[in-house]
Amino acid sequence: MPAPPRTIPSSPALRDARWLRSSYSTGANNCVETARPTTGALAGLLAVRDSKAPDGPALLFSPGSWTEFLNGVR
16 A cells, blocks of 8 residues: 655645644634544544645644654644
């Protein structure tokens, strides 16, 4: 099974994803949004996109990679 791509256009591939905005986001739309696709080849990955560009690309992370990223930021 080939590995999924690292980025994917948000609009077609993640059309039905439920995007959540960070609780730290202000009304100025200056934060990130995340989604967890539940179907298809992207199921189980975490998608992250810029809230200012919802039709732009999304970065895809495995659960372990996302946890490592968060631990590094902390």
